[in-house]
Amino acid sequence: MNTSQSAYCLERRHDLRQSTTKKRPLVINVLFLTTLSLYVLRGTAVVTYLVVEDDPVVSKILKHIIRQSLGDHVVYASTLQDALYLLKQHRQTLAAALVDVCLPDAPNGEAVDAIVTAGVPCVVLTASNNEETRQRFLQSGIADYVTKDGRYWYLYAVKMLARLERNHLFPVLVVDDSKVCRNTMIRMLETHRYPIIEASSAEEALEHLEKSPEIRIMVVEHELPGMNGLELVQMVRYKYSSRPIGIIAISGVNCGREQLTVDFIKSGADDFLPKPFDHQEFTCRITNSTLATEAFIQLQEQASKDYLTGMFNRRYFSKAADERLDKYNNVKNSMALLDIDFFKKTNDEFGHQAGDIVLKTLSAELLQTFSQLLSARVGGEEFAILMPGINSSRASALMDGFRRHIEGLLIDVEDGDLLRITVSIGICTTSGGSAEQMFSVADECLYRAKLSGRNKVVSVDDD
Numbered sequence: 001m002n003t004s005q006s007a008y009c010l011e012r013r014h015d016l017r018q019s020t021t022k023k024r025p026l027v028i029n030v031l032f033l034t035t036l037s038l039y040v041l042r043g044t045a046v047v048t049y050l051v052v053e054d055d056p057v058v059s060k061i062l063k064h065i066i067r068q069s070l071g072d073h074v075v076y077a078s079t080l081q082d083a084l085y086l087l088k089q090h091r092q093t094l095a096a097a098l099v100d101v102c103l104p105d106a107p108n109g110e111a112v113d114a115i116v117t118a119g120v121p122c123v124v125l126t127a128s129n130n131e132e133t134r135q136r137f138l139q140s141g142i143a144d145y146v147t148k149d150g151r152y153w154y155l156y157a158v159k160m161l162a163r164l165e166r167n168h169l170f171p172v173l174v175v176d177d178s179k180v181c182r183n184t185m186i187r188m189l190e191t192h193r194y195p196i197i198e199a200s201s202a203e204e205a206l207e208h209l210e211k212s213p214e215i216r217i218m219v220v221e222h223e224l225p226g227m228n229g230l231e232l233v234q235m236v237r238y239k240y241s242s243r244p245i246g247i248i249a250i251s252g253v254n255c256g257r258e259q260l261t262v263d264f265i266k267s268g269a270d271d272f273l274p275k276p277f278d279h280q281e282f283t284c285r286i287t288n289s290t291l292a293t294e295a296f297i298q299l300q301e302q303a304s305k306d307y308l309t310g311m312f313n314r315r316y317f318s319k320a321a322d323e324r325l326d327k328y329n330n331v332k333n334s335m336a337l338l339d340i341d342f343f344k345k346t347n348d349e350f351g352h353q354a355g356d357i358v359l360k361t362l363s364a365e366l367l368q369t370f371s372q373l374l375s376a377r378v379g380g381e382e383f384a385i386l387m388p389g390i391n392s393s394r395a396s397a398l399m400d401g402f403r404r405h406i407e408g409l410l411i412d413v414e415d416g417d418l419l420r421i422t423v424s425i426g427i428c429t430t431s432g433g434s435a436e437q438m439f440s441v442a443d444e445c446l447y448r449a450k451l452s453g454r455n456k457v458v459s460v461d462d463d
């Protein structure tokens with residue numbers, strides 16, 4: 001490429017940056033029943049929550065809170081009989097239940113027992129703050145025990161229902177050399193629907209973390225054979241610094257506990273819990289850690305993804321591309337830059353919303369076609385695809401196939417308008433170089449594709 005072309009490229013990149021900146025739910029109303037069942041669509045799966053409550057005032061408050069936080073799909077019932085009927089009806093989709101202890105036909109928690117026996121995570125709602133009753137239910141396998149002590153407790157109970165539905169996404173690694181202690185913690189965690197992985201030593205825990213990057217919470221006993229819990233926490237925070245893992249340290253050692261707590265927190269533990277601990281204290285701390293980890297994951301997502309299309313953004317692409325290229329050191333790697341042709345016209349003629357639909361459609365096509373590859377939206381109407389280990393001719397064939405696919409696509413932009421678009425693609429192939437260097441060469445090729453008529457693939461193999 002000559003100098004004037006390069007200069008044009010820079011100008012064009014500048015323009016592009018400027019342009020980038022512009023930038024079945026099922027409702028069942030069963031009258032006269034006061035069992036509440038929620039049907040919430042999460043993706044394609046229908047999730048049902050069951051709430052059993054006979055007090056009309058409490059039911060009304062719950063209905064209001066649930067509608068605000070979980071959805072608008074509520075069914076009521078007030079008796080054990082109704083609860084059993086709904087349990088049977090919705091067994092396949094029941095995510096969790098909120099159950100009153102005292103019902104007209106079940107005054108001693110029989111409904112709670114039925115729900116627990118059916119294997120549904122259960123939050124008990126009760127007017128009684130009796131310690132004996134609390135312990136009886138906790139030992140029977142309920143997830144939580146909430147007293148009817150005002151609005152904030154109802155809010156908590158409903159939040160807990162939602163939590164129970166999501167906990168399966170947060171595998172917990174339990175690290176303790178005592179099988180008895182592990183089993184006790186596992187029983188508590190199971191009532192909250194956490195997937196569990198066990199380790200009896202720090203070394204075993206590290207193996208699990210290496211094999212299972214989806215581990216989100218780690219409970220670590222300090223006294224372990226070999227490497228101790230504190231050293232394990234230090235190593236995990238060092239080795240997996242960007243991984244979202246909530247860590248709770250535990251210890252039965254009394255002597256020097258204050259210093260141990262401080263050491264753990266300084267080393268990256270989020271919490272410290274002295275043994276022995278109460279069922280609820282343990283699960284509350286696990287819940288807090290899960291919430292913090294979930295918030296961290298959301299922040300990571302927001303920082304790495306494009307809001308409109310859900311694709312990765314340029315910042316994430318550059319970093320992740322370099323990491324992938326490092327693993328493909330001595331082979332040919334390719335990177336493609338793809339840009340929609342005359343996209344300004346689409347916006348001008350059909351409106352910005354139609355333009356957004358085009359961008360979302362193209363993104364979905366890219367994600368589906370290149371699901372095994374790293375792709376991203378790197379500018380307003382510009383996308384990048386990294387093809388590690390793929391040579392120039394293969395990369396050109398792949399991209400030309402995609403170009404033709406897009407050319408043949410009819411995009412429904414609502415209002416009955418069906419649009420056709422074309423894309424121009426530049427490809428850089430090289431056996432060395434950083435993601436940014438490849439990006440720059442691919443951009444020059446893209447410019448040439450545009451200049452020579454658009455709806456084309458232009459590639460360069462720089463070796």
Ligand SMILES: Nc1nc2c(ncn2[C@@H]2O[C@H](COP(=O)(O)OP(=O)(O)OP(=O)(O)O)[C@@H](O)[C@H]2O)c(=O)[nH]1
Binds near residue numbers: 345454
């Ligand atoms: N609808 C929509 N348009 C966007 C978005 N981001 C950038 N654009 C538009 O993308 C268009 C890019 O226009 P140009 O850079 O002139 O390029 P073009 O019209 O595609 O022409 P060539 O690339 O030369 O074929 C501008 O109209 C931007 O407003 C977005 O998020 N949504």
